[in-house]
Amino acid sequence: MKIRLLSLAFSACLICLSDTSAGLFDDVPELSTAARSALVAHYDGRAGVAIAGNVVQSWIPVDGDGWLLPDMTVLSTQRGNGAANLITYDGRDRLIFDDTSVAADGRFLSGNLANSGTSNLTIFWLGNYKDGAPFATSGTYAYNVGLNNISHQRDDGGGGFVVEMYNGTTYAGEDITAYDGIDTVWSTVITATTHEAYANGMNLNILGSPANSVAANAAIVIGAWGSGGYDLVGEIRQMIIFESALGDDDRALIEAYLGNLGDLPPHPDPVPVSPLDLTVHDGIGQLKWDSDAHLLFSSDLVEWFIEAEATSPMSWEIDKEKEFFRLATEFTEIPQGVVLRTRFASDTYREIEYHVDTGELFFHGEQAHGLDYYGGSDDLWWCTLNSANSGSGLLEFLMDHNGDATVMKATALAGGWTTYGSANYSFLTFEPLSSQKAYINHTAPASAGQTDTTEAYSADYEEIANNQLLYVLYRNASSGTAYVGVGGPGLSATAERHPPGDGSSNRDNGVRIDIALKALIPLSEADKLKLINQFLPLQPIYDDATGAYFYEHGPGF
Numbered sequence: 371m372k373i374r375l376l377s378l379a380f381s382a383c384l385i386c387l388s389d390t391s392a393g394l395f396d397d398v399p400e401l402s403t404a405a406r407s408a409l410v411a412h413y414d415g416r417a418g419v420a421i422a423g424n425v426v427q428s429w430i431p432v433d434g435d436g437w438l439l440p441d442m443t444v445l446s447t448q449r450g451n452g453a454a455n456l457i458t459y460d461g462r463d464r465l466i467f468d469d470t471s472v473a474a475d476g477r478f479l480s481g482n483l484a485n486s487g488t489s490n491l492t493i494f495w496l497g498n499y500k501d502g503a504p505f506a507t508s509g510t511y512a513y514n515v516g517l518n519n520i521s522h523q524r525d526d527g528g529g530g531f532v533v534e535m536y537n538g539t540t541y542a543g544e545d546i547t548a549y550d551g552i553d554t555v556w557s558t559v560i561t562a563t564t565h566e567a568y569a570n571g572m573n574l575n576i577l578g579s580p581a582n583s584v585a586a587n588a589a590i591v592i593g594a595w596g597s598g599g600y601d602l603v604g605e606i607r608q609m610i611i612f613e614s615a616l617g618d619d620d621r622a623l624i625e626a627y628l629g630n631l632g633d634l635p636p637h638p639d640p641v642p643v644s645p646l647d648l649t650v651h652d653g654i655g656q657l658k659w660d661s662d663a664h665l666l667f668s669s670d671l672v673e674w675f676i677e678a679e680a681t682s683p684m685s686w687e688i689d690k691e692k693e694f695f696r697l698a699t700e701f702t703e704i705p706q707g708v709v710l711r712t713r714f715a716s717d718t719y720r721e722i723e724y725h726v727d728t729g730e731l732f733f734h735g736e737q738a739h740g741l742d743y744y745g746g747s748d749d750l751w752w753c754t755l756n757s758a759n760s761g762s763g764l765l766e767f768l769m770d771h772n773g774d775a776t777v778m779k780a781t782a783l784a785g786g787w788t789t790y791g792s793a794n795y796s797f798l799t800f801e802p803l804s805s806q807k808a809y810i811n812h813t814a815p816a817s818a819g820q821t822d823t824t825e826a827y828s829a830d831y832e833e834i835a836n837n838q839l840l841y842v843l844y845r846n847a848s849s850g851t852a853y854v855g856v857g858g859p860g861l862s863a864t865a866e867r868h869p870p871g872d873g874s875s876n877r878d879n880g881v882r883i884d885i886a887l888k889a890l891i892p893l894s895e896a897d898k899l900k901l902i903n904q905f906l907p908l909q910p911i912y913d914d915a916t917g918a919y920f921y922e923h924g925p926g927f
Contacts, residue, residue, distance in 0.1 A: 393436030415463035478594035735885025736921035749858030786857035
């Protein structure tokens with residue numbers, strides 16, 4: 371058994387206690403050779419923690435055999451007048467971060483790793499975020515490496531608190547509020563163009579298409595974003611860093627190891643899918659099942675179709691010579707007929723519906739949606755779409771994995787969004803459905819800002835041809851805000867002049883459009899499979915005949 375030294379500082383003395391637990395490589399003997407060679411540092415709360423009383427002064431990591439690595443020590447670092455006791459130790463294995471003040475004072479641990487420059491990194495930590503952090507709605511960080519090459523934080527979003535990663539751009543995942551105050555194994559795996567985050571082995575579905583790069587000998591901050599604050603309120607017991615993107619098998623081994631240290635329950639075995647019960651009586655078939663699974667059917671055992679939203683029992687009139695059915699809890703192949711949909715909202719709701727077979731995306735919303743003008747170096751009409759509700763993440767997934775993203779962005783930049791070339795912005799370009807209509811107003815009010823000449827569904831507006839208009843849905847990945855817009859050059863080619871709107875510089879509601887649009891979004895087969903396992907298939911409700919719904923616009927809308 372390897373002997374390690376547990377370093378504890380009381381007053382001015384450094385006391386070394388023997389600890390007979392093995393190093394990581396002995397504790398996880400199944401870990402692959404590639405993973406072992408990629409281990410950078412293991413910050414183990416049972417070793418290398420230097421304290422004065424119970425106040426943490428530094429934390430020295432160990433290697434895979436349990437030997438201390440002093441060159442990667444992280445030191446307690448003061449921000450403003452932050453007291454030393456904002457980071458304490460429980461005497462066993464927990465570092466407790468407790469900066470509950472909103473003042474500019476704080477504490478964090480900082481140092482440098484001894485890593486190679488890379489685009490691949492995997493970081494695990496065992497611990498928890500607590501609610502009520504002073505900067506909860508701005509983001510509280512467990513760590514930041516680079517700095518700003520890879521990080522892990524809890525931030526507000528979607529009505530709760532979500533996991534986020536930041537590498538210069540913020541990327542959000544699923545809600546993690548349920549994990550508050552509970553020891554959790556957090557895992558993050560990045561490559562040059564991908565990122566994944568997990569909680570106890572469950573994928574948190576981080577959105578976005580990152581460009582990742584980690585500096586050699588990267589700076590590391592534990593318990594904050596850095597000198598700018600966003601301090602952690604919570605506890606960290608373990609942190610393990612690899613300079614490679616670990617595969618699922620190695621990742622699961624480390625997660626299980628940390629889960630055992632944290633006394634977390636083991637991952638349950640998969641629940642077996644119960645068999646289907648089929649009965650036929652007088653030409654009527656009935657299927658019963660009690661599994662939470664997707665129902666698939668086929669007439670030839672080759673091509674399978676999804677029976678979306680099917681519930682047990684299901685009855686139907688038999689009209690085929692052969693019909694086959696099976697249940698699937700996870701898709702390993704892509705069945706025919708998968709349709710996905712989500713709703714988002716600002717002053718009213720809009721929906722997108724994606725047909726996986728064809729790549730068609732139907733964008734449905736209200737009639738006469740009002741747009742405002744944005745000029746200067748740009749020439750476009752715009753309005754926000756999701757300020758009240760951002761939906762399930764389907765829109766973000768499609769924009770992040772769109773095979774024509776580069777072409778669509780170039781079209782938008784040439785069509786009025788001149789200054790939107792940064793990586794934060796992504797675009798979808800649409801064609802109008804046959805029912806779609808566009809309008810412009812023709813008269814400015816007596817005083818700028820009045821709404822008496824921009825009343826929807828009135829003689830204030832005249833319909834214009836829509837065949838030359840560029841319809842765009844665009845998104846700022848940093849804020850998560852999505853917008854709908856019409857390009858100014860296309861409007862200039864259609865109308866004799868730009869409309870006055872409400873007479874202000876923004877020309878509010880000068881253009882109104884029906885939200886009845888369609889785009890084609892190609893996805894790779896791998897992305898399709900990931901997509902249908904992430905979102906629930908539904909019955910289709912939109913097609914080429916879809917029209918915008920009537921909406922009673924209030925003053926100024």
